[in-house]
Amino acid sequence: MQILGIESSCDETGVAIYRESAGITAHQLYSQVKLHGEYGGVVPELASRDHVRKTIPLIKAALSEAKCQPQDITAIAYTQGPGLIGALLVGATIAKSLGVAWNKPTIGIHHLEGHLLAPMLEENAPEYPFLALLVSGGHTMLVDVQALGAYQIIGESIDDAAGEAFDKTAKIMGLDYPGGPLLAKLAEQGDDSEKRFPRPMTDRPGLDFSFSGLKTFAANRIAAANVDGQEPSGQASANIARAFQEAVVDTLAIKCKRALKQTGRKRLVVAGGVSANLKLREQLAELMAQMGGEVFYPRHEYCTDNGAMIAYAGYCQYKSDKLDVGHEIKVYPRWP
Numbered sequence: 001m002q003i004l005g006i007e008s009s010c011d012e013t014g015v016a017i018y019r020e021s022a023g024i025t026a027h028q029l030y031s032q033v034k035l036h037g038e039y040g041g042v043v044p045e046l047a048s049r050d051h052v053r054k055t056i057p058l059i060k061a062a063l064s065e066a067k068c069q070p071q072d073i074t075a076i077a078y079t080q081g082p083g084l085i086g087a088l089l090v091g092a093t094i095a096k097s098l099g100v101a102w103n104k105p106t107i108g109i110h111h112l113e114g115h116l117l118a119p120m121l122e123e124n125a126p127e128y129p130f131l132a133l134l135v136s137g138g139h140t141m142l143v144d145v146q147a148l149g150a151y152q153i154i155g156e157s158i159d160d161a162a163g164e165a166f167d168k169t170a171k172i173m174g175l176d177y178p179g180g181p182l183l184a185k186l187a188e189q190g191d192d193s194e195k196r197f198p199r200p201m202t203d204r205p206g207l208d209f210s211f212s213g214l215k216t217f218a219a220n221r222i223a224a225a226n227v228d229g230q231e232p233s234g235q236a237s238a239n240i241a242r243a244f245q246e247a248v249v250d251t252l253a254i255k256c257k258r259a260l261k262q263t264g265r266k267r268l269v270v271a272g273g274v275s276a277n278l279k280l281r282e283q284l285a286e287l288m289a290q291m292g293g294e295v296f297y298p299r300h301e302y303c304t305d306n307g308a309m310i311a312y313a314g315y316c317q318y319k320s321d322k323l324d325v326g327h328e329i330k331v332y333p334r335w336p
């Protein structure tokens with residue numbers, strides 16, 4: 001059984017093939033980061049047009065990488081939502097069209113389920129049940145995962161997602177887009193002389209998050225470090241980056257600890273773009289050691305958007321007979 005996976009929900013075109021007996025046999029990714037860089041954020045129309053240009057060449061490359069022919073493919077999985085409507089429509093239209101041309105079933109995948117299942121592609125895959133922390137540019141949530149398809153959201157951000165807070169703060173600091181990883185890099189040079197940032201919503205019960213205030217706090221600290229209208233010094237910027245990162249990571253760790261206590265889970269899965277953050281990994285490793293549990297991550301290239309997670313989620317859905325029948329092309333830009 002071989003599943004072709006297509007991801008096109010935002011600014012990454014990802015195509016991969018998952019083979020039941022061998023795992024991922026092809027992994028092709030094209031990032032539009034440079035295209036959107038000069039605008040300081042994703043331009044939806046440019047994203048759609050670029051997916052149109054890149055998806056089919058990447059599918060050809062994936063088939064050749066996996067040394068297989070279209071007839072060897074069992075089913076085609078694609079990201080059906082949530083995401084940018086135009087970008088989603090490109091992937092869905094190509095998946096559905098290939099489904100007709102090759103006479104193969106298609107499977108619509110929820111992007112976040114893709115992220116959630118990505119750690120299953122690793123050798124040391126977690127067993128169900130587990131607690132998942134999903135931290136991406138669009139979402140921050142704690143999910144109690146009882147089994148495949150049995151997900152309960154027990155906490156989420158009431159405003160900005162963690163990745164969004166990283167990106168917006170980085171932008172205020174004058175870093176290039178996407179700023180999250182650049183801010184994390186800058187934080188490594190910081191020392192602890194910057195004022196402590198708040199840990200939002202940790203002083204009251206509950207598992208929800210709020211990150212938009214941290215961006216404002218950072219903006220005020222940058223203004224305070226801005227002497228005589230000059231940009232803050234490199235060291236002052238690095239210190240602010242460090243204090244900001246510590247606040248985000250600490251807040252995530254505090255809520256993970258609460259959620260683990262509440263659910264009694266011993267396994268923590270961390271996925272989505274922000275799971276690439278080294279400070280977060282370090283702190284969650286400490287937390288799980290303290291709690292006698294284990295933490296699981298996807299490998300670096302499966303943390304951010306990619307086709308492998310969609311191919312794998314497609315494989316799981318196919319095994320559960322969850323096919324996307326009919327020729328209608330339907331995507332869900334917002335999908336609870």
Ligand code: KG4
Pocket residue numbers: 010135136137138139162163164166167178179180181184272273274275276277278303304305
């Ligand atoms: O999962 P993803 O690729 O796309 C979405 O589905 O949103 O996540 C992208 C997000 C961006 O906000 C990016 O800045 C953030 O993940 N990110 C990081 C790091 N690497 C990526 N944030 C903090 N530290 C990092 N090392």
Ligand code: ZN
Pocket residue numbers: 111115136137272273304305
């Ligand atoms: Zn994503």
